[in-house]
Amino acid sequence: MLQRIKHLWHILRRLTGDDAYDIYLKHHLEFHDSSLDAPAALSRKEFFKLWQDSKWKGIKRCC
Amino acid sequence: MHKNIRTIIWLCVVTLGVAAICAIALNRGESISALWFIAAAACVYAIAYRFYAAWIAATVLTIDETRATPAExxxxxxxFIPTNKWVVFGHHFAAIAGPGPLVGPTLAAQFGYLPGTLWILIGAVLGGAVQDMVTLFFSTRRDARSLGQMARDEIGPIGGAAALIGTFLIMIILIAVLGLVVVNAMKHSPWATSTVAATIPIAMLVGFYMRNFRPGRVLEASILGVILLLLAVVGGGWINHNENLRGLFDHDGLSLAWAIIAYGFAAAVMPVWLLLAPRDYLSTFVKLGTVTLLAVAILILQPHIHMPALTQFTDGTGPIFGGKLFPFVFITIACGAISGFHALIASGTTPKLLANERDIRMIGYGAMLLESFVAIMAMIAATVLEPGVFFAINSPAGVVGKEAVDAIAKINSWGFAVTLDQMNQLAKDMGENSLFARTGGAPSLAVGMASIFGNAFGKSMLALWYHFAIMFEAIFILTTLDAGTRVGRFMLQDMLGNIWPKIGRTSWMPSVIFTSGLVVAGWGYFLYIGVIDPNGGVNILWPLFGIANQMLAAIALCVATGILVKSGKLKYAWITGLPLAWLVIVTSTAAWQKIFSDDVRVGFFAAANDLATKLAAGTLPPEKAAVAPHLIFNQQLDAYLTMFFVVVLWIVIFDTARVTLRYLTGKPLLPLTEVAHEPSRLVEDWVRD
Structure with a gap:
């Protein structure tokens, strides 16, 4: 039961973009943190700004 | 499961579906239960999804599970993030489902419940859902390219330009007509106006919360916002009863139109995080919540439909919009049956999240079926009203007369019973001054929803439910308005950037203000005309929007058909070719009638000439004579605009035919731009975390 609720909560967070930063961090650690001169990960605030701005560039809603 | 049992279950579904459709189609009694509509829809969708969509996915598109998607x-x-299919489904559905499937069926209910319902079901399973699914598939195979890019790459530069210009013009008309719907819902209603006004500071508060106070905590901020929205609905009722405050929010259509125009400009210039993004979160939550609630309420209450299956207005004399059943029901209900706009989401946006091609059927086809179901619910909500009440709310003053007594007499003369007391009581129950001539579909939908909610969850709060429904419609209409103005601005900057590069820079403030101003002026003009038009404006704008949207759908289907032919799948090209042919017939006929019909309520030129003759003869009352020159100019402009749409449509069709012919005769073509196969490395449980 608890597992179910956890799973639903996870889906809800993913659906709303609540966990976008966590995903980004995970991606960053996995692909960009291997070399020493890699750029540091963005802070939560910086990332959110970029994420929100890029999300609204194209057509996102229709009739 | 045993094969025989499965066969028996599907036979039951088919039988129930056929029975439900027969019940809907053949019923000539006083009323019919809405459950038949739900049953018919559920069976049709289930059969189409299980068999037709599965066949398209497996045989026509040959979906390949082992192939890496652009997201991977x-x-x-x-x-670009490979995402759980339910999450992608949620995003995709939230993006495609706007106010269209709510407004269209409500307006089309003037023909009776049957034509609209059948078109919503058939159009969705054979047209709209196929369009969405194949567009999603082709874009996924092409690095998530947009419809315009695919048109240019696969058909030629003309197709690409047509898609771009078509999209831009649809946006302008869509925003104008949606603005008109909101204006008509707020006209002289302090409760509705104050609630809608309150959504602006609430959205800003939410925007500030997730940008600065708790960055990225989208869920917290949205929950806070939804609670505030509900409080705003209650607060609106308080304002409505407060003699000092209600005057502040009691306005006529024209002032509200100017307010919306000013708002649209501000929203397009302001940074997205402040207004647009938070408003979008709120509207998505409210939208999904309300649609679910409506489905539950319909299931609990099982309301009865009072509208006849067909009304006498199939002959083209309908009060809400002029024109015969064919082709106008197919133009009026675009979203919910087939909508070209969806192709813009299905290409470009959604493929960037798609983890596996196998999810394409559920997301492309399934989400459209759900939108079609929303349209069915809107049809139910519109037709549970007594027909007399429905027509009293939706008929413009220019048709039934300005005075309530005249309107009642006129509607009674059509054979629909309604009394003045009944309308007054209804308005009082809903907390409104008057419900006569509240065109645009939103108020009648809200009355229908309020009566369903009220009967299912307690009747004492009818006025609250009504204004909740108005807020629900207004909030995502305004989201579409913001987002559309912004996208229009980007497109315009992109186009003008070819002439003067500096104007193409999206962050250069003078260019932002200039291009936003142009876009707002574009839709603001149509909104203004719609408000001053005594026939309600919806009569002109909604068909124009329908024609434009179906034209875009036809372009998307042309691109899909062209790609199918080029991929050597000519024998399957009918899956998009058939809906394409139907849309071309419908759109061309509707456009022809809108341009050349002698009926002043259908033909643009006929209306312009009629008005000009009356103006010259001096038979118009002074207030009508004052606006007549504007209306005449506008009718002519609309006629040329319609002509333009049809010409663009036929150019793309000839271009696609040219590509097909070259393929058949073995002449060289633009190469297919499908990216090469790359095996997927994603393991099942890794993606579906």
Whole structure:
């Protein structure tokens, strides 16, 4: 039961973009943190700004 | 499961579906239960999804589960992210389902419940859902390219330009007509106006919360916002009863139109995080919540439909919009049956999240079926009203007369019973001054929803439910308005950037203000005309929007058909070719009638000439004579605009035919731009975390 609720909560967070930063961090650690001169990960605030701005560039809603 | 049992279950579904459709189609009694509509829809969708969509996916598109999608190959942790299919489904559905499927069926209910319902079901399973699914598939195979890019790459530069211009013009007309719907819902209603006004500061508060106070905590901020929205609905009722405050929010259509125009400009210039993004979160939550609630309420209450299956207005004399059943029901209900706009989401946006091609059927086809179901619910909500009440709310003053007594007499003369007391009581129950001539579909839908909610969850709060429904419609209409103005601005900057590069820079403030101003002026003009038009404006704008949207759908289907032919799948090209042919017939006929019909309520030129003759003869009352020159000019402009749409449509069709012919005769073609196969490395449980 608890597992179910956890799973639903996870889906809800993913659906709303609540966990976008966590995903980004995970991606960053996995692909960009291997070399020493890699750029540091963005802070939560910086990332959110970029994420929100890029999300609204194209057509996102229709009739 | 045993094969025989499965066969028996599907036979039951088919039988129930056929029975439900027969019940709907053949019923000539006083009323019919809405459950038949739900049953018919559920069975049709289930059969179409299980058999037709599965066949298209497996045989026509040959979906390949082992192939890496753009989300996997181009993953960047930001916009390209392989995502759980339910999450993608949610995003895709929230993006495609706007106010269209709510407004269209409500307006089309003037023909009776049957034509609209059948078109919503058939159009969705054979047209709209197929369009969405194949567009999603082709874009996924092409690095998530947009419809315009695919048109240019696969058909030629003309197709690409047509898609671009078509999209831009649809946006302008869509925003104008949606603005008109909101204006008509707020006209002289302090409760509705104050609630809608309150959504602006609430959205800003939410925007500030997730940008600065708790960055990225989208869920917290949205919950806070939804609670505030509900309080705003209650607060609106308090304002409505407060003699000092209600005057502040009691306005006529024209002032509200100017307010919306000013708002649209501000929203397009302001940064997205402040207004647009938070408003979008709120509207998505409210939208999904309300649609679910409506479905539950319909199931609990099982309301009865009072509208006849067919009304006498199939002959083209309908009060809400002029024109015969064919072709106008197919133009009026665009979203919910087939909508070209969806192709813009299905290409470009959604493929960036798609983890596996196998999810394409559920997301492309399934989400459209759900939108079609929303349209069915809107049809139910519109037709549970007594027909007399429905026509009293939706008929413009220019048709039934300005005075309530005249309107009642006129509607009674059509054979629909309604009394003045009944309308007054209804308005009082809903907390409104008057419900006569509240065109645009939103108020009648809200009355229908309020009566369903009220009967299912307690009748004492009818006025609250009504204004909740108005807020629900207004909030995502305004989201579409903001987002559309912004996208229009980007497109315009992109186009003008070819002439003067500096104007193409999206962050250069003078260019932002200039291009936003142009876009707002574009839709603001149509909104203004719609408000001053005594026939309600919806009569002109909605068909124009329908024609434009179906034209875009036809372009998307042309691109899909062209790609199918080029991929050597000519024998399957009918899956998009058939809906394409139907849309071309419908759109061309509707456009022809809108341009050349002698009926002043259908033909643009006929209306312009009629008005000009009356103006010259001096038979118009002074207030009508004052606006007549504007209306005449506008009718002519609309006629040329319609002509333009049809010409663009036929150019793209000839271009696609040219590509097909070259393929058949073995002449060289633009190469297919499908990216090469790359095996997927994603393991099942890794993606579906």
């Amino acid at each position: 190959r181009l993953e960047n942790g930001r916009d």
